[in-house]
Amino acid sequence: MTLDSLSRDQLDAFLAEQQQAYADLQQAGLKLDITRGKPSSDQLDLSEGLLTTPVEAHVSGGVDVRNYGGGTGLTELREIFAELLGVPVGQLLAGNNASLSMMHDSIVFAMLHGVPGGSAPWKDGPVKFLAPAPGYDRHFAICEHLGIEMIPVEMREDGPDMEAVRAHVADPAVKGIWIVPTYSNPTGAVVSEQVAAELASLETAADDFRIYWDNAYAVHDLTEEHAKSADILGLCSAAGHPDRPLMFASTSKITLAGSGVSFLAGSPDNIAWYLSHTAIRTIGPDKVNQLRHAQFLGSAQGVLDLMARHREILAPKFDTVLRILSERLGPHEVATWTTPKGGYFVSLDVVDGTASRVVQLAKEAGISLTPAGASFPYGKDPRDRNIRIAPSFPPLQELTLAMEGLATCVLLAAAEKAASA
Numbered sequence: 001m002t003l004d005s006l007s008r009d010q011l012d013a014f015l016a017e018q019q020q021a022y023a024d025l026q027q028a029g030l031k032l033d034i035t036r037g038k039p040s041s042d043q044l045d046l047s048e049g050l051l052t053t054p055v056e057a058h059v060s061g062g063v064d065v066r067n068y069g070g071g072t073g074l075t076e077l078r079e080i081f082a083e084l085l086g087v088p089v090g091q092l093l094a095g096n097n098a099s100l101s102m103m104h105d106s107i108v109f110a111m112l113h114g115v116p117g118g119s120a121p122w123k124d125g126p127v128k129f130l131a132p133a134p135g136y137d138r139h140f141a142i143c144e145h146l147g148i149e150m151i152p153v154e155m156r157e158d159g160p161d162m163e164a165v166r167a168h169v170a171d172p173a174v175k176g177i178w179i180v181p182t183y184s185n186p187t188g189a190v191v192s193e194q195v196a197a198e199l200a201s202l203e204t205a206a207d208d209f210r211i212y213w214d215n216a217y218a219v220h221d222l223t224e225e226h227a228k229s230a231d232i233l234g235l236c237s238a239a240g241h242p243d244r245p246l247m248f249a250s251t252s253k254i255t256l257a258g259s260g261v262s263f264l265a266g267s268p269d270n271i272a273w274y275l276s277h278t279a280i281r282t283i284g285p286d287k288v289n290q291l292r293h294a295q296f297l298g299s300a301q302g303v304l305d306l307m308a309r310h311r312e313i314l315a316p317k318f319d320t321v322l323r324i325l326s327e328r329l330g331p332h333e334v335a336t337w338t339t340p341k342g343g344y345f346v347s348l349d350v351v352d353g354t355a356s357r358v359v360q361l362a363k364e365a366g367i368s369l370t371p372a373g374a375s376f377p378y379g380k381d382p383r384d385r386n387i388r389i390a391p392s393f394p395p396l397q398e399l400t401l402a403m404e405g406l407a408t409c410v411l412l413a414a415a416e417k418a419a420s421a
């Protein structure tokens with residue numbers, strides 16, 4: 001029964017029922033956390049071999065992996081990920097842990113020194129980025145930290161709202177856009193070929209406009225189907241903008257999130273540019289960890305086989321989240337949510353104006369949720385309705401309890417709002 005269809009008395013009764021359910025929830029004394037999209041320890045155990053198999057250190061491309069040097073990263077590992085990411089090996093760098101640091105650094109280098117095709121360091125003028133929202137909070141944190149103004153644009157099922165994008169890039173201060181092309185954080189959207197092609201051929205007032213193509217979940221399918229990412233490097237080259245895209249990826253959610261390898265792909269000029277700046281900050285990446293990864297993963301197929309084992313752990317958790325949302329919230333039409341085919345999140349939209357209340361209620365019942373608004377630039381969700389659910393980390397039983405509790409909070413907040421209208 002939807003809340004709109006209830007009489008005043010029925011609504012009061014419904015509210016009282018939700019208040020009782022919430023009081024029971026508080027009594028349960030839970031201590032649960034569904035905030036961050038971290039792999040569970042079961043998932044980390046899949047890569048135990050990285051810690052237990054001895055590394056056969058050797059000279060690769062003229063560099064002893066144990067020594068300084070080899071700024072581009074280990075060829076063996078780059079070959080595996082070049083195949084998975086659909087980029088030429090020569091245009092792919094392997095770095096240290098955390099692709100986020102490559103994103104951060106590439107923007108800092110642009111701010112301080114400018115980029116190929118640009119005429120000045122970005123810091124010399126106002127800098128704005130387009131921020132498809134809901135999106136990844138840490139992308140937004142980089143912008144905020146560096147004083148880059150973010151312009152939210154709506155993230156849709158096939159990518160950002162391109163009409164809004166086209167309007168904004170007429171401003172020469174707009175230098176970049178964040179894109180998570182495959183299984184976006186948090187909605188699980190996949191950027192279509194058409195949207196990718198439009199981004200590649202976009203007429204921008206800034207001649208040094210960049211697409212930050214963060215392909216963090218490129219091989220992170222939750223079903224047997226694989227959503228192939230658009231070939232953004234190829235599309236941009238074909239459109240006459242070879243330097244426009246910078247692609248990022250990592251093994252954080254393939255092997256060990258705390259000890260992985262990051263990747264950056266781009267045009268030959270972008271790669272030379274990035275290396276010229278990183279050469280000042282490091283004498284080379286951790287090639288022993290890269291070698292360990294190459295030996296452990298073996299091949300692109302080895303990565304896909306490992307991802308199938310992640311899927312066996314993750315898919316039942318996502319199924320549980322979706323089942324509880326549908327059973328508990330579906331009949332009342334108080335929320336909508338995404339059904340991702342990959343990635344790490346479910347994006348839940350509750351009744352407008354109640355997301356902060358839901359998060360507060362959950363907190364007071366011992367369930368930690370990502371702060372309302374976290375998936376929006378500056379933490380401001382204009383409709384106060386979005387909540388990001390991260391099913392990966394808790395064991396299934398805890399996740400089930402947390403989701404049942406979350407559903408109770410969503411219903412109570414919706415009932416409170418309806419009753420006060």
Ligand code: PLP
Pocket residue numbers: 037097098099100101136180185214216249250251252257262
């Ligand atoms: N990009 C996206 C879209 C993410 O969701 C995450 C982690 O949640 C990252 C990047 C972090 O990647 P890394 O561990 O390689 O820094």
